[in-house]
Amino acid sequence: MRLIREFEEHCLEMAVAGTIVGGIHPYIGQEAVAVGVSAHLREDDVITSTHRGHGHVLAKGADPKRTLAELYGASTGLNRGRGGSMHAADVGLGVYGANGIVGAGAPIAVGAAWAARRQGRDQQVAVAYFGDGALSQGVVLEAFNLAALWSLPVLFVCENNGYAISLPVDRGLAGDPVRRAAGFGLTAEAVDGMDVEAVTEAAGRAVAACRAGGGPHFLECVTYRFRGHHTVEHLMGINYRDEAEVASWTERDPLARQRARLAPAVADEVDAEIAALIAEAVAFAGSSPGSDPRDALDYLYAGTAPTRPGA
Ligand SMILES: Cc1ncc(C[n+]2csc(CCOP(=O)(O)OP(=O)(O)O)c2C)c(N)n1
Numbered sequence: 001m002r003l004i005r006e007f008e009e010h011c012l013e014m015a016v017a018g019t020i021v022g023g024i025h026p027y028i029g030q031e032a033v034a035v036g037v038s039a040h041l042r043e044d045d046v047i048t049s050t051h052r053g054h055g056h057v058l059a060k061g062a063d064p065k066r067t068l069a070e071l072y073g074a075s076t077g078l079n080r081g082r083g084g085s086m087h088a089a090d091v092g093l094g095v096y097g098a099n100g101i102v103g104a105g106a107p108i109a110v111g112a113a114w115a116a117r118r119q120g121r122d123q124q125v126a127v128a129y130f131g132d133g134a135l136s137q138g139v140v141l142e143a144f145n146l147a148a149l150w151s152l153p154v155l156f157v158c159e160n161n162g163y164a165i166s167l168p169v170d171r172g173l174a175g176d177p178v179r180r181a182a183g184f185g186l187t188a189e190a191v192d193g194m195d196v197e198a199v200t201e202a203a204g205r206a207v208a209a210c211r212a213g214g215g216p217h218f219l220e221c222v223t224y225r226f227r228g229h230h231t232v233e234h235l236m237g238i239n240y241r242d243e244a245e246v247a248s249w250t251e252r253d254p255l256a257r258q259r260a261r262l263a264p265a266v267a268d269e270v271d272a273e274i275a276a277l278i279a280e281a282v283a284f285a286g287s288s289p290g291s292d293p294r295d296a297l298d299y300l301y302a303g304t305a306p307t308r309p310g311a
Contacts, residue, residue: 001032001254001255001258002255002270002274003058003274003277003278004031004034004054004055004058004059005028005031005255006274006275006278007054007058007064007067007281008024008026008027008054009028010068010278010282011026011054011068011071011085012227012231012234014071014072015235016231016235019072020071020072020073022084022085023232024054024071024085024230025050025051025052025053025085025086025229026227026228026230026231026234027052027053027054027056027225028225028227029161029194029223029224029225029226029227029249029250029253030052030193030221030223030224031196031255032195032196032198032221032223032254032258033157033159033193033199033221033223034055034058034059034129035055035059035200036196036197036198036199036200036201036202036203036221037059037127037129037199037203037207037219038056038061039200039204040200040203040204040207040208041060041125041207043061043094044094045094045124046094046096046109046113046116046124046125046126046127047060047095047096047109047126047127047128047129048096048099048104048105048106048108048109048112048126048127048128048129049088049097049098049105049129050098050099050102050105050129050134051099051100051102053085053088053099053129054067054071054088054098056095057090057095060090060093060094061093062078062093062095063078064278064280065280065281065285066284067088067281068282068284069081069281069284069288070084070088071285072285072286072288072290073290073291074285074289075288075289075290075291075292076284076288076289077288078090080291080299081290081291082299083097085098086098086099086100087100096109096112102130102131102133102137102164103130103134103137103139103140104139105129105130106128106130106134106139106140106144106156107139107143107146109127109128109143110126110128110143110146110152112126113147113152114146114150114152117150117153124153125155125207125211126152126153126154126155127154127155128143128154128157129157130156130158130159131158131161132158132159132160132161132163132169132172132173133163133167135158135173135177135180136172136173143156144181144184144186145184147215147216148184148185148186148216151213151215151216152215152216153210153211153216154210155203155206155207155210155216155217155218155219156181156216156218156219157221158181158218158219158220159193159221159223160193160221161224163225163229163241165229166229166238166240177190177218178220185215186215187206187214187215187216188217188219189202189219189220190219190220190221192221192222193221193222193223194223194224194257195257196257196258199221202219206219224252226249226250226253
């Protein structure tokens with residue numbers, strides 16, 4: 001959690017400074033979800049992520065140096081600096097990509113689980129992360145349906161942070177998320193998404209049941225983003241949330257809650273370790289060459305077809 005928090009604090013500064021171009025969507029406040037779920041994932045398990053994806057990608061084990069380089073647009077980035085914040089992927093690690101299209105990761109996760117079954121990889125689980133706003137996207141409901149129909153090992157993780165951009169969940173979503181998922185036949189429950197131990201416990205049960213052939217599961221993680229929807233909002237000072245509401249969630253900061261459970265010396269050691277990792281990532285990304293614009297069309301197609309004149 002500390003790695004994700006520090007990574008994103010740095011990214012926010014770099015977005016303001018212009019080193020990271022384009023908006024980023026901070027995950028700060030939601031770290032317990034990605035960490036609690038990832039605690040049970042193996043390297044060959046698959047995740048699909050969202051526009052708010054740095055936490056998911058890092059928690060699955062992506063190299064912080066190459067992830068930061070990706071956001072810097074550097075050629076040493078996870079995707080050679082071509083994807084940036086909203087498209088960070090690491091297929092070898094089962095990270096099938098952050099995704100700027102709300103809900104788009106859910107059918108990809110179902111496809112990955114289906115492919116794993118067809119290829120005899122029965123123990124593999126696919127996790128689809130998405131927000132409360134995605135719960136009303138047709139593709140997510142289709143994904144629920146097919147995963148249940150085919151009893152696939154998919155864990156759907158809904159991070160209910162209370163807002164879809166500025167739309168409060170009680171004005172955008174009819175009914176209850178858990179009941180909505182259960183209506184499709186998914187085993188569904190809600191959990192305190194601000195408590196890493198609660199998420200770890202619930203995700204552990206869900207992932208184990210998926211692996212054991214228990215069909216798809218749904219976890220509603222009730223959480224909150226401490227910052228704006230994205231950096232542009234942050235920079236423009238747009239606000240639609242009540243100060244008292246933000247303060248009451250900030251008191252439930254998952255990092256502070258977990259720190260209180262650790263011996264102070266252990267917490268200090270973790271902090272020092274993370275500070276060193278971030279310093280290393282910043283040095284690596286900062287000294288890496290940028291992507292070459294002349295190669296803009298490379299990697300668009302698989303195979304050997306030339307992608308630029310004369311190549
Ligand atoms: C299909 C689609 N519709 C609309 C958008 C514009 N959009 C970007 S983020 C967002 C809100 C998403 O809210 P939620 O799923 O709750 O995730 P959160 O931002 O809260 O993490 C919307 C509507 C989009 N990117 N894709």
